[in-house]
Amino acid sequence: MCRTSIPRVGPTFRPLPPGAFVTGPASTPHDARRRLLVPVLGSCGIVAALMQTVVVPLLPDLPALTGSSASTVSWTLTATLLSGAVCTPLLGRAGDMFGKKRMLVLAMVVLSIGSLMCALTSDIAVLIVGRTLQGMATAVVPLGISILRDELPPAKVGGGVAMMSSTLGIGAAVGLPLAGLVVDHADWHMMFWAATALALVVLTLVVLVVRESPVRTPGRFDVIGSLGLAAFLVCLLLAVSKGAAWGWGSARTTGLIGAAAAILLGWCRHQWRARTPLVDLRVTTRPAVLLPNIAALFIGFSFYANSLSTAQLVQTPEASGYGLGLSVAAGGLCLLPGGVMMVVLSPLSTRLTATRGPRFCLGLGAVLLGLGYVVRIFTSHDLWTVIAGATVVASGTAMCYSALPMLVIRAVPAAQTAAANGINALMRTIGQAVCSAVVAAVLTTYTISAAGRELPALHAYMVVFVIAGAVAGCALIACLCIPDPVGPTAVPIPAPATPADSRPLAPRPDPTGRT
Template structure:
């Protein structure tokens, strides 16, 4: 891999010493506060899942309408990750990050005070702004931390995605089972206010900036293209894949993204530097992110449904939603425990090999689950191993991206990487939904997925993880030179 160029311009702020170089309570709290915010945003993504079966009756809406509470968050998350990442690179990561947290918290507060499904969907769309927090935080860690702390901090920050997902499901299941669902959103509102206040008090200004005008036409075109594609993927099963809306949205979205790419290549200050993104050292981590997003999401989609399947099916365990979600908690804890281990592997062997190791662990776990999906212990062990591999992968991906892009483009580049993971998750949701609805048995007049359906789903996830490993092996070996300090002056 070619080392980063150090002859790029630096702003006046970038000439100052790194804020984290000095001691003090605020400096020591930078990583914990950012990690808390990352976990919180992941919790917001999954917190609504256990309440979906009851919301149609409680809101007087149809199940397809209620499902928009997930779709709205998915779409805005995908759109805002690269858009707000670019804004953070231009105007400062701290204000954009705090603004994202504030918008996410406002959405949670709206959910807490209403049962109107239209307001709930709009509020959940607002909560999608929180998806930009992790890319912005990753870029901020590169800007403000000394070199010896960056690896472990980025690994921990990346792992918050899995930790939040693991904690959000059981938390929401317990609250929904024992209290009114509005209480759950009051709780997340309180956590959101805490995260925003702590970020305002603790986080320093990021020194690296990328001056220029914000690319409004690029943001509009990217939004339109992604909305079309993601709506086609996420709502195709509900609308019917043969319905006219699905191909129109999908083809229209692709056409708009092609127009967006043409516009980006001709823009002086593009939203996404496509020439940089097309380099092998940047492109392949994005492809790996898409494939591992697919593999990661299969664990969450299939595990809970498998455990809650009735015992009479011959394979199901008949557990409650709370028990099913609790089996995912060990995986979330494993990500936290292994984050320093993944950082050490990357430091010793390179992030490339950490990513390969993680994808092989994920693939091996899914292959094992194909043959051991009828026992609580083996299901929990398999889900935990999937999370272990995911933790390794998600710690390595941002490191690879940071090694390949200038400091002034870190948030935009990691935001694009997060977007690719989101698209992978959408593809996974579509593929697994198709498998689970096609391979079914008749259970008391209800079409229920067969064990074979789950085995096929695990096989698809294993293949995606193996594909990510192959893609990663295509990356060049890293240069022997360490990454340059992103805020030091160029040497003459």
């Protein structure tokens, strides 16, 4: 019998070998959104960090501009610090429960309203309220980190988280020179008009690009725990930030510290007993989570000392014998190379975290922080050496900030990512508040008379650098004690993939019925 050969119509499908990967379609709406996710969320973090430092160059002139006292004007910084510290863990927990994008949009809307209030007023009371609203946006960083964990492929999570975490330092480094330029060349309200426009642009991008994460934590929101945490943070941070002005032995300062201790004890007891606590202390007190939080406290302190001292050091009049007499804008520009290095080092930090682990990256960053302050101690007379030392400190900070969220992510369940990173960011904020109080106390203790006024002596800055370097050493010790995570909450950190959209493709069936 003669067989007729019938040509097969259509493509021949062959099964792919196990583990094979093929690239997906050239472009899909989901792929486009995913590519924009890191830049958009990073922009949120930079804008939020800008608000922390944007008012600093204005502080010397604000009493005359608003008709208020210097102590009242200082609340424009204190209020932002307090609201950021209180809202970061609260919005992080609310994001885990009710939607991370929803809380992110809320934070950016409040930031826009606060910036607009500051742009429209010269009244100090309204200005403080606006600054309080701006501080709420600090929560966007842990919320963004949690969204990245939920939305990105595992191989890209490390890079996205590193960049998101670094925005805290990038925004702080960029904010001072930009604000200084505005103060030197335009009306001070323009600074807040620019902040309003920037916040609205970023808010629009969030609405268009970021999708709501499906990962949620069921349960009821812990209102009592939220109020308790807010009361504790307000008492603690008020005492720390105002202790130098009120007197560390004054009734107000000691009373606030005592109240903070009492509230903390009651709050911890409530959290242990609550069915759905605001902060799961059973997870938070594990060494794999607790030690990164302690390290974050030290890193926040050590990094902030660099920001507080550098601009002030180079702006000191030349009559002091060590100052360079630079303008506000020029003093802020000394921190700009450090901000650039934080951007540049984020990919390297991601690679180190993937190949050597986040603990190695954190330890290396802490060592760089300490070395940066060694440089600062011996080279604080020439502008280029001041910039070099500040840049080394910023480089170490970039590596630490990249590693800390990954240490937290791999040690907590996915449903608690935003809350856990909110606590980690809170510890950095507390470290910065303590650093501000310590630096202020040191700079007012060691003074000299020059240019017709009292100025910090060069020895005061050396003491600050020694303290900050020692604190970086404490961060290194905490890092070395962090255990490797074990159990179901451990999250592997894969190396970044080379193909942008590599995904496994299941073999299709052959139309002929053969396999």
